[in-house]
Amino acid sequence: MPVSSSGCCAPISDAALDAAGAAEGATVFKALADPIRLRLLSMITSAGDEICVCDLTPQFDVSGPTISHHLKVLREAGLVDCERRGTWVYYWPVPERLQWISSLLAVPEPIPAR
Amino acid sequence: MPVSSSGCCAPISDAALDAAGAAEGATVFKALADPIRLRLLSMITSAGDEICVCDLTPQFDVSGPTISHHLKVLREAGLVDCERRGTWVYYWPVPERLQWISSLLAVPEPIPAR
DNA sequence: AGTCAAGATAGATATATGTCGAAACAGGAG
């Protein structure tokens, strides 16, 4: 039964994310927290290896600059990378980054169900 | 070489997330897009099975209502659930939801590295 | 009842974010 003033039951596990890790994780999740960016990322990851911006933009109802802005957010989060080849710019995913952010969502032990 | 006006190379894969799925995914990622909420979730998932709010609040430099607000966001995103027992309120994770959101981050095919 | 403590809710405010149009930049074609 909980009695102390500073805590009523089990202490915080050391397995919990520290403040620094949480800050970095939050910035990456922030990049994913928009429907357009999520679809952009999905299109980029489901393309064979890379995809042209000119194939992404027409899929949305927003202006070109807005798509460019969202791609920049994904790029700055380290989730995708890009390269200009001639007139067009191509984007591809960064799998290691995707795996890392995905790992933050793992539940340590299989919880029995409740 | 890209030539058409509507697309310059490969078409969008059918594997890409549709607008509806992206909208729901984005709301969940939005819940994760804050350092405090990420730490809260981490503490909740790394506790054995559940954890008391009174053990969460003192870990942060923000006020009680702010923690309460963040917990509500996590709850409404379906990531955690809670129950009041006497004076205290206990939170636990919803593993199925965590797995679902994690699955949105999976890269369809192993990309050869670039 | 009356009191106290744990959490949640409400209302206010400052900051962050998504969106646009206009303008700048980069490269290819005439």
Next chain:
DNA sequence: CTCCTGTTTCGACATATATCTATCTTGACT
């Protein structure tokens, strides 16, 4: 060199979000 197209950057604005203080609700205990 000059024009045209694809993409990014810039500035502005409307909306959303994080945080606070104050208040309310719930339950325990005297």
